[in-house]
Amino acid sequence: MTRSVVLLLAGMALAGPMAAVPASAWEPKGQGECIAPANPGGGWDITCRTISSVLQKTGAFKGSIYVTNMPGGSGAVAIANVATKRKGDTNLIVSASNALTFTVALGRTPYTFKEVMPLAQIGAELGGFFVPADSKYKTLADLIAAMKADPKSVTFSGGSAPGGQDHMKVALFAKSIGVEPTKAVYVPFQGGGEALTSMLGGHTQVAALDISEAAGQLEAGKIRGLAVLADARSSKFPDIPTATEQGAKVTYVIWRGYYMAPGVPKEAYDWWLETLKTAVKSPEFAAERDKLGWEPITRFGDEFATYVNNEAAEYRVLLKELGFLK
Amino acid sequence: MFEHLLNGFAVALLPLNLLIALAGCLVGTLIGVLPGLGPTATLAMLIPLVFSMPPATALILLTSVYYGSMYGGSTTSILVNIPGESASVITTIDGHKMAMQGRAGPALAIAAIGSFIAGTFSVLMLTFVGAPIARYALLFGPAEFFALMVFGLCTVASLTGTNVTKSIISTCLGLMIATVGIDLVSGAARFTFGNPFLQDGVDFVVVAIGMFALTEVVITAREVHAGTRAQIVKAGRVWISWSEFVYSLPAILRGTVFGFVIGMLPGAGATLSTFIAYNLEKRVCKNPERLGTGDIRGVANPESANNAASGASLVPLLTLGLPGGGATAVMLGALMMLDITPGPLMFEKHGAIVWTLIASMYVGNTLLLLLNWPLVNVFARVMRIPAKYLMPTVLVISTIGVWSLSYSAVDLVLTGAAGLLGYYMRVHKYPVEPLILGLILGGRLEQAYRQALIISKGSNMIFFEKPIALVLLICAVLFLFLPTLLKKSQQFRAVQESASAG
Amino acid sequence: MDIASRGSLRTRIEGLVILLVSLGYLWETFNIPDFYQLPDTPGPKTFPELLGIVFAAMGLWLLVSPRDLMARLRARSAPAAGTAPAAPAAADDHAAPTGGLFARLGLDWHFVALWAVVLGYLWFMPDVGFPVATFVLLVLFTMLLGEMRWHVVLGLSLAVTAVVFFGFKYGLNVRLPWGVLEPLVN
Incomplete structure (x- = not known):
């Protein structure tokens, strides 16, 4: 495959300037693909399925975009795959979020945002703590009291590896209430869906998730949100108080976006950029965003690339501070 | 509820939708037959079509293709001893022997009938008692999953092999291959030797094509060359007889129940259920020594288990909104495309579509059975192609199956290595099945073990404090040592008898 | 060399190989990087170490298990091996070997040629390209299977190559490489 794509690209690179076709005339051919680096039901999966739909x-996309689930290593498997095997694939986007920044910051993959092409952030999402409807933790205050009494008495579950973003919610929370972050018990699962199932089954007590992952169960009243980790309440679930309101100063906003494989020609990259810019303004996207409880915060192209690269540097400092990185 | 279901049927039985379902079953079966191209690949290819259709029609197409390709996987197991997907590994044991004995037709037919009964059973359960029984899936946390998988490995290790040592070696090898790649819990790269192509781990298809396809092709070539190839008996009847059906019915029913119970646990999946169901069948059925020699029950049982399990995995998804693996990934994708967020409120908020989906599952199951009546005849003829023409083609198509995974030359090299290893194991009577199960379960087994120990803060007592885990682990130990104990007691009795006689 | 000692020798060699593989595997666990882990819980090394030790123990058992036990095991399995329709390779294994080392290992030119063709195909296909590699494979393999009529071999190989290549490449969207034929199509 690589050979034919390389030839194809070489051909396009030659034909492009010679035929003097404007860059915007580039159109993807055939099927598109969005890699979700997690199992179905988690945030990355939803990010892919939303844009595909x-x-x-x-x-905006003439063919279809199918979603490939490629779980493993909190995005490490997918970024390695894309950076090495999918070079120059113009029809491929990969969903990403802060969770990938953590994977990068922790050095869990030899690849960083510099080896791939960050594309855009299409929305932001609030993280939070969720418990079964019949949990003994009625409010965040109950949880804080339990954590302060014995940090090991509470078991958190989340969809990322230790040191990843769901674990970070727990660690930052612990730090904010004066509990040693490394003492908090965090059980990693493959994606938010599994973490939620484990919490519903009572195998773990609190799930550290993103709101979109919990939305279905929240609407049905099967689980309760103890807190959202933001300065303002969620626009979709305004009943859940913020952590700050309840005396724990934690903010943790999750961006949702995409990167592309390295070596994608500029025309293709720009096409995706413009397409996404248009898409996030469409009523169809607004409907999806409301459904998922995302907040309308976007970043594109270079601005986005700078943002994620800075973020990786900041997280490295934070992880050292919390004792997760030597 | 009946009203909803009837409305669902009214949509599913529209002539256009019926036609789509029939086409879906056919295409699914034909693609599912190709080794390495399973349900997921098939569905990915069809998704372009889905958007140009009304939602109900799209769902009907997806379910029927899914059923078709699940069934297609067993066809290659039976005809050429190559499992199309992990859930039909067990089917090769008896299925291919049946084909060599000229009974490819009955083997394919009972697979279709078993799949139909099991598939219909799981949809019935979903329709009538879905929500209450789905709660049982929540009982399984990491500790219970770990115990279940250990139980699965032990039942397989204790039965398939000629001796337990060889089985354990084979299981270990499978688990060791499974540790290659990025660790799912911590993200650390293991045994990749810095090669990025190994980071995703070794896929089941790579090992299965090596151990089954290459080995089979080479062994057949050796037999043809040496003139020792057993003559394939001229095909007798193509469909099965009533007495064969009655003979395999208990195996179908047991397979269905085991498949359903295990398949409903998120992530445990169809493969594990086939292994456990077959090995339990061997312990409870009459004349267990016939299983493994080309017994029709050895096809009926795992094929039923596999279909019941894939149906069952939809139960927690549709009733409680809990996503699992396998079939649910596919269905989840389909539902999300149709603007349905899976959750406990799915029936209330999107009742019409969900009931159409359920109705289309009944229709898909039935159509597949009807479709297979003529198809069995066609497939059974494959056995008449002389090996010298069939085997090279099988080799080429199997290689494409590996290549299409990720277009990696490393995968092809690994396939070759697995082929050599598989050949040695087969010639020297090392059972391959434990290796395959070890490879499939390895990642989840380790993950569940580590999750359980984090929950218990490092104490192994968690496996003894949880009743379900404890019972499963006790059963596992019993199963591992039962064959040896039974043999010992038989020898003891024989000695006593000869002593009393003398 | 009688049958019994051959079986035993093979078991010892298998044991040795398994032991060596497990030692290599255990050695490689040292290269697994250390990441943050909740104290007192198993990390990424625990499970592989456990597996490596069990595997090594199995190899050691095969290597040093008492001879009389092996003999008993053989006695139990010997009648079964005798009645089963023996595959040629298996037959080689149990029959008293004749000829040189090659034959004693159960190898002959046909066996080596088969594996050389199969492994060669897997090795060269990505670079040589699917059509050429597959055509060569089909020709050689069909002949190894005893079909010697040239027109049949060539015709069939060409037909199968063409149908499979175009069917998968354009029908099922599998990206099969043109390889050395690339200059011809572009």
């Missing part, structure tokens, strides 16, 4: 409904 919006782009096809608005007709």
